[in-house]
Amino acid sequence: MRVLALDVGDKRIGVALSDPQGLLASPMTVLEREGSEVEAILDLVQRHEVEEIVVGMPRSLGGGFGYQAEKVRAFIQQLSSLAPVPIATWDEWLTTVAAERAMLEADAKRAKRRALRDAVAAALILQGYLDSRGHRPSMEGEGHSP
Numbered sequence: 001m002r003v004l005a006l007d008v009g010d011k012r013i014g015v016a017l018s019d020p021q022g023l024l025a026s027p028m029t030v031l032e033r034e035g036s037e038v039e040a041i042l043d044l045v046q047r048h049e050v051e052e053i054v055v056g057m058p059r060s061l062g063g064g065f066g067y068q069a070e071k072v073r074a075f076i077q078q079l080s081s082l083a084p085v086p087i088a089t090w091d092e093w094l095t096t097v098a099a100e101r102a103m104l105e106a107d108a109k110r111a112k113r114r115a116l117r118d119a120v121a122a123a124l125i126l127q128g129y130l131d132s133r134g135h136r137p138s139m140e141g142e143g144h145s146p
Contacts, residue, residue: 001018001020001021001022001051001052002017002018002019002020002022002048002049002050002051003017003018003022003025003050003051003052003053003054003126003129003130004016004017004018004028004041004044004045004048004050004052004053004054004126005017005018005025005053005054005055005056005090005122005123005125005126005129006041006053006054006055006056006122006125007056007092007118007119007121007122007125008055008056008071008072008075009033009118010033010071011032011033012030012031012032012033012118013030013031013033013037013041013118014027014030014117014118014119014120014121014122014123015027015028015029015030015031015041015044015119015122016028016119016122016123016125016126017044017048017050017126018126018130022130022133023130024127024130025122025123025124025126025127025130026123027116027119027120027122027123028044028119028122028123029119030116030118030119038078038079038082041053041079041083042082042083042084045083045084045085046084050085051085052085052086052087052088053079053083053085053086053087053088054087054088054089054090054125054126054129055072055075055076055079055087055088055089055090056072056089056090056091056092056121056122056125057069057072057089057090057091057092058072058092059091059092076089088129090125090126090128090129090132091128092121092125
């Protein structure tokens with residue numbers, strides 16, 4: 001089951017995609033917010049045979065949902081009216097910070113970090129969501145004991 005994740009910001013939307021089994025998340029692309037992003041997302045859903053979309057839900061530093069969360073909810077409402085698949089939300093608490101830290105540790109250049117940060121954040125959102133569902137690869141038949 002392929003899942004697409006979105007890290008929705010004011011200027012860009014980071015996009016990540018799971019593998020066909022719905023186990024591993026990978027950064028995919030970053031969409032600029034220019035008015036055609038919903039169509040681009042729907043195209044990705046169709047092209048990659050996505051069965052579910054997960055959108056990161058931002059929290060304020062105090063842990064509650066603030067103004068940015070309301071903007072994301074409005075985007076979800078717009079997308080859900082057109083999307084042929086269910087849309088779930090997932091806490092994106094500090095995923096952009098974690099994405100930046102991971103790229104720094106990988107010694108990515110500043111321009112590359114800026115270009116990929118939102119897609120990496122979407123991948124972190126997606127991996128957390130996938131892990132929460134408890135779908136782990138089976139080790140049976142591979143010489144490992146359960």
